[in-house]
Amino acid sequence: MNKLLSRLKEKIAGLIAELIKKGDKSPAAEEAPVRSPSELKVLAERLREKVKKNPTDLKALYNLGEVYMELHRYGDAITPLRELVKIEPNHKSGRLQLGRAQMEMGRDEAALENLEEAYRLDPESELVKKALCQAHSNLSTAFGRIKNQKQSEHHFNEAIKIIPDFGPAHLSMGICYTELGRYKDALAKIKEALKLDKNLTVEAHYRFGEVYTKLKDxxxxxxxxxxxxxxxxxxxxxxxxxxxxxxxxxxxxxxxxxxxxxxxxxxICLRRLLQARSFADETQGLPLS
CATH class of the missing domain: 1.25.40.10 (Tetratricopeptide repeat domain)
Incomplete structure (x- = not known):
């Protein structure tokens, strides 16, 4: 009887371990395996041909956008993904990926529009929430850099409405306060961002350095x-x-x-500079408050 119970316990423990393992993988279990750049280029060529033959093939358009994203060719990804959401405006994954591609290109205002639509279509998705909060945080930072406190705070507040403890949003306000010369507030916000998200360690310490440089410490x-x-x-x-x-x-x-x-x-520095320049060009002539 004891042997039977022991075997039964082992079986149950094994099943629990397997379930935990599966839980850890979700939703990553649906992720495609890592593909080499050469494989991705071949696949992109095939998908381009598919889209050429049938420009309304939603699956091919989406997959082509994803392949370009995987290749870090974000500018190229925008074209098929934009076409996809033009044909099917309620394609939530298409909206999400398009928003991500636009963010990577520094086009945060355009990204915001698509990510807000993705959020409307799927308000429970953590991926959508985080991407939308990131777009708001990017805009908060961008407006902070041109000393537009009102817009910077607006995008910060929009981000924390969705995820109150979203670290990058708090960091963006730290950057805004730095530009405004509110160094005490800046240090407090950067500290709060780091407390909320340890993934911000590199950026947060860099921002601390910027504030202390301005304070001549x-x-x-x-x-x-x-x-x-x-x-x-x-x-x-x-x-x-x-x-x-x-x-x-x-x-x-x-x-x-x-x-x-x-x-x-x-x-990397050049890319950031170009993104900042692009934003400055787009917002030239806008009121600062």
């Missing part, structure tokens, strides 16, 4: 830039700022390595 600024780099050694902006500070302090030997790293990974 160079010792603390260097400390935070170093903490940012300790987590991500190739982070371009913290390396650039750290190298620049060392250079200004005439610590030329210390400046060399971070500046070299920032140049090596300068495509």
């Amino acid at each position: 160079i010792k603390k600024a260097i400390k935070h830039y170093k903490e940012s780099i300790a987590v991500d050694p190739v982070a371009a902006m913290p390396n650039l700022r750290l190298g620049t500070l060392y250079f200004k302090l005439k610590k030329y030997k210390d400046a060399v390595e971070p500046l070299r790293k920032s140049i090596r990974h300068s495509h």
Whole structure:
């Protein structure tokens, strides 16, 4: 009898373990396996041919957009995904992916429109909620950089309405307060963002460094830039700022390595600069409050 009970316990434990394993995989179980760039390029070519033959093939349009996303060709992804939602406006996955692609291209206002529609279609989706909050956070940051506090706070409030503890939204307000010279408020918001989301460690310490640089507390600024780099050694902006500070302090030997790293990974800096320039061009002439 004891042997039978032991075997039964083992079976049940095995079943529970299997269920937990499946639970951990959900919804990732539906994710496609990782494909090599060469496989993706071949697949993209096939899908392009499919779309050419039948421009209203919704599945082919969506899959083509996804393949381009996987290839990080976000600009190319926008075209089929935009066509998809034009034909089928209620395609929630299409709206989500289109919004994501537009965000990657720095077109957050266009992304917001599609992500709001995706949220209307599927208000319970965590993926949609997070993407929408990220778009609001990006816009909050962008408006903060041009000192438009009203719009920056508007997008911050919209984000935390959906997810109150969304760390990037709090970080965006920290950036806004930094630009406005409200350094005490900026430090508090950045600290709150880091407490809410440890994934923001690199960005948060970089932002702490920016605030302390403006406060001329160079010792603390260097400390935070170093903490940012300790987590991500190739982070371009913290390396650039750290190298620049060392250079200004005439610590030329210390400046060399971070500046070299920032140049090596300068495509990231350039992309951010272009996104900021694009936003500034789009909002030129808009009222600041």
